[in-house]
Amino acid sequence: MKKVENIAYAGLTRFIENGEGEKELLLWVENDLSKTSFSYSYFETMSNRIAGILQEIGVNPGDTVSLFIPRSPMLISCFFAVLKNAAISSILFSTLGEAGLLDRLSNSNARVIITKKSLLRKIISIKHQLPTLERILVVDIDEDQNDHVLSLKRLLSKSSSAFDYPHSLDAETPAFLQYTSGSTGKPKGALHVHGAIADIEKSFKEIMQLQADDLYWCTADPAWITGLVYGIIAPFTTAARQLQYNGTYNADNWLKLLEQEKVTVWYTAPTALRMLMQEEESKFSQRDFQHLKRMYSVGEPLNPEIYHWGKRIFGVEVYDNWWQSETGSMMIANRPPMKVKPGSMGKPREGIESFICDENMRLLPPGKQGLLCLHKGWGSMFRGYFHNDTAYAEKFHGDIYVAGDLAFTDSDGYFWYVSRADDVINTAGHLVGPFEVESALLEIPEIADVAVIGADDPIMHKRIVAFVKLRSGAAWSKELELKCRVHVSNKVSTSAIPAEFHMIEQVPKNQSGKILRRVLKAVYEGKDPGDTSTME
């Protein structure tokens, strides 16, 4: 089998061996704008220490270690430590609720979780449902709580800064899991391998085109595929100088950082740009963005309005691109020197075969809307959905990967996104399965039945809209709305909170009990619901 470098070797150890250990790699900015510089040596040493601890507590190659901590230098160190053990890293959003967390931890069979004190209670509350979970390492407690809940701080104080590991391994060795939602059922873990590294680096170089003097800023959280692949893996393995900001969206801080730190290449998301668009123009005009060379955007379609706004305000080109948790790297992208067509995703990058097919997998000509497909076989392609072969097989028709998006091409070969081809809701770049939200809402005693759809939203691309049938005797109120919102937030995730609730007499379903979301969407949009003959 083909051998490749372990991603941890390619991203850290290799640079130490080359004498570049002290090279400033990452400028870390806290939410109070205090700054710390980190070098390869820092991450090499810290990840060695954590790797040794993981090995000592019994983590073996192929085991899953879940990282349930917010973005931080510690998270980056933990990620590389897991890879040094040839174990599988699974970074999880710290805003996940108990059910969302349980789905992911039980699917991944995590043996170890690294977390922080304030998140520990969520794990403890579901631990009895996680038979494979052996150890919980907590980064910010001083003493072990018991034999299972250990202080990583204490373990680090007596750990070794050296860790031996094989620098090369089989290309197909699993490296990380990225959870994503589907139309039905539980979240699926897209499994990626160490062999993805060449494709990730190639895409980063071809599209971002960073030079030695550039300062790159990817705003995505590492629990999101963009934040992991283009916020950690690619910048580390290509020695890109980067900035990371440890805070939520804050227009003043973001603009200050762009200006004062002289960011040259900025990778962000349409929702963030739409939020910035709502700020007073004076906030931008009082700042000088002369160092910024270009911006990139991903996660949702970049509509022409934002594109033109971004170009006018920041004075640089805005390059949109398209990819997924499953593709592992950017597939279709605008990049220099190509001419940008506002609203288009761009063109496939070198070596990627992308095309539009109808439902029978017949190729469609330019201008015809259909399923966005990719020819199987690119290096960073996911190798499976963890413990879900059926769902993986359903994504392919022979050698063709069907992305689940509707799009069309134009006569110049540009791709144009239309919508999801399924019921998954893309809200602010997070894919939310309606089933997860509905399941949580059905736990509320006042709710008899519920259906969830995505509706157009001027900021978040799609907002979640819930149609609720109340139990007899129950009445809708502000208090009940709050109860629903808080329950979904704490059970599933903050990104799954419905923005609107509408009361209905009956959830439209077909004779086999499947929710007819298209009917609800049509009614919501004031359109004709079409054929309802299959409705029960």
Next chain:
Amino acid sequence: MDIQERLTKVFRTVFDNESITLTPDLTADDVDEWDSLSHINLMLAIELEFGIEFSQSEIQNFSNVGELLECVKTKLEPS
């Protein structure tokens, strides 16, 4: 129960976290579950708890708990 205690109770319920302790300089960056989406839950819960209403700009512009507490106190003062 004073206003701060009632506010603490609201925070703990909304974020399902009994360990939250309110300080004037506490911000969304200090609470794992507090993001722009759960912030709407928090505002709605405070409005219901105190029988007050926030304007859109108030909802968007609280930069820390101290400002939020002051705003609640002001709204509760007899006019």
